[in-house]
Amino acid sequence: MILNALLLALREIRRNLLRSFLTVLGIVIGVGAVITMVTLGNGATKMVSDQIASLGSNLLMVMPGQRLGPGRDSAGAPKFKIADIEAIQQQVNGLKAVAPVVGSPVTLVAGTQNWSSTVSGTSNDYFIAGNRKIAAGRQFTDDEERAGKAVCVIGNTVRKELFGAGNPVGSSIRVKTFDCEVIGLLVAKGQGGMGQDQDDAVLMPLRTAQRRLTGTLDISSVMVSLKDGTDATVAIAQLRSLLRERRKLAENADDNFNVMDTKQIAETLSGTIGTMTALLGAVAAVSLLVGGIGIMNIMLVSVTERTREIGIRLAIGALENEVLWQFLIEAVVLSACGGLVGVALAFVACLGLSSLMHIPFMFNPAINLTAFGFSAAIGVIFGYVPARRAAQLDPIEALRHE
Secondary structure: OHHHHHHHHHHHHHHOHHHHHHHHHHHHHHHHHHHHHHHHHHHHHHHHHHHHHHOOOOEEEEEEOOOOOOOOOOOOOOOEOHHHHHHHHHHOOOEEEEEEEEEEEEEEEEOOEEEEEEEEEEOOHHHHHOOOOEEEEOOOOHHHHHHOOOEEEEOHHHHHHHHOOOOOOOOEEEEOOEEEEEEEEEOOOOEOOOOOEOOOOEEEEHHHHHHHHHOOOOEOEEEEEEOOOOOHHHHHHHHHHHHHHHOOOOOOOOOOEEEEEHHHHHHHHHHHHHHHHHHHHHHHHHHHHHHHHHHHHHHHHHHHHOHHHHHHHHHOOOOHHHHHHHHHHHHHHHHHHHHHHHHHHHHHHHHHHHHHHOOOOOOOHHHHHHHHHHHHHHHHHHHHHHHHHHHOOOHHHHHHOO
């Protein structure tokens, strides 16, 4: 019975291809939109998590001021000193590396090429805390750090702009008024969690940057890397207590520095993107309901158009259930076909948009199967009323219908 009803449904759909296509268009758009939104949302979440993880494992960022990011109120907050770095290294437990950082925007010159970048003065602990590897050359030696030698390690973007595809190690670049020898090239990392180019970097010993660029002994930020298994909450509490004591803050005074846990930021951003993805997916799912209403409307019209046909079938012995199954299967076939087309359309759209937006393509079989199953369920739900109406027609009245 079901096979016969399926054949009749397919025959009826072929007879009105254009109408059938327009009927399922809402289902196609709904399924495609839901899958695309969720897939792109998952890709964006993965991208943000990877980018923040690339900053360093179990990394804490310590900066002056009470807020971070644009508009942060660091103007009146005192900077850190080298004694603060030494105290952190000695008195906070579970630390892998503590890297002081000072930065200065400069114009770099190599031969006839120039490039505007930011030079960061730091120590070798930066390579551990920031999860930076050397692709060519070496790190700073102890003598270079102590004496403040004019040496630097550059990122891949700086290399491309100043040296093209060549090996920059051993070359010299001009930084403001002094020449600096390139002793190392960083492994490329790409875009960071906040959208910055992590390869647009120039690292030199802390004392070199303080003496030749900033002119002060101040340290603008501290990168603190925790050992695996260290409780970040305990480490942050120890760090806050130490810095409050060293900065002579009263018990009831607010912190004039900020400790940022990159892992918490990754979780917060991922949660926010997940919420937005769910919201967009819910909005897109409304299209499925609209598509279901369209199927019900067309099926009701179809019942009216085929009233005489239904009457003949009932008159020659067809059962009500057979008529019910015929129209119900027709509605399910329409919605299922729309679901399949929507899944295929979403797959193509996700591939294209992922490449265009530079986010990973995260194929999720569960959401594809769920969306397809929901589209088939739409056919059952919205196709039942027209099918029931067709099955309950009086054969005599149906045969009289014109």
